[in-house]
Amino acid sequence: MILYFRDNFFNAGRTEIVNENQEAIGEIDLRNAFGSSLEVFGRDGGGPLFGGKFRMMSNKWRVTDSSGEECGVLRYRFTFMSKRYEYDRYGEGVFEITSPAFSRDYEVRNAKGELVVSFQKVSGWFESTAFRLTVHSGRIVGYEWVSVIMGMNEIRKRHNSAGAG
Incomplete structure (x- = not known):
């Protein structure tokens, strides 16, 4: 399965999720410009399938399921020459998200090292x-994964703005 999705400049509003044929199969609702949170909807437009937001006073991204229950947490791991995050999916284990320094490509591997x-x-x-x-x-x-990746993007934005100040 291949999906394309994007952020908005002002962190607010809805953006489409499309497949490799450029067919809309869902959307992301970026809840507001001042607090980072989002909801991910499927093709049918019903209730949210997943959501994400920062934990209170933390840089950990909380991923929620369709009932609003927390189903995992994303955290940044400091490294010198690469970008590294971990997604702890409750009941599934910890997934490592890595990218070499200066790269735009990321891989997510499970605890067994499988892509x-x-x-x-x-x-x-x-x-x-x-x-x-x-x-x-x-x-x-x-x-x-859309909710997780958008959370990773929000963590990166927080790090960039903290470094600029």
Whole structure:
């Protein structure tokens, strides 16, 4: 499964999730410009399938399921020459998200080291951040990975703004 999705410049509003044929199969609702939170909807437009927001007074991204229950947490791991995050999916284990320094390509591996998901940042310099997600295997659906990747993007934004100040 291949999905394309993007952020908005002002962290607010809805953006489409499309497949490799450019068919709309869902959307992301970026809840507001001042507090980072989002909801991910499927093709049918019903209630949210997944959500995400920061934990209170923390840089950990909380992923929620369709009932609003926390189903996992994403955290940044400091490294010198690469980008590294961990997604602890309750009941599934810890997934490591890595990217070499200065790369736009990421890999997600399970505890056995198997490639589960890969994604690339595909946007240009003056565009809002966009991603191409490929789900290779596993029981976690693409819509949940959208919430995780958008959370990773929000953590990166927080780190960049903290470094600028």
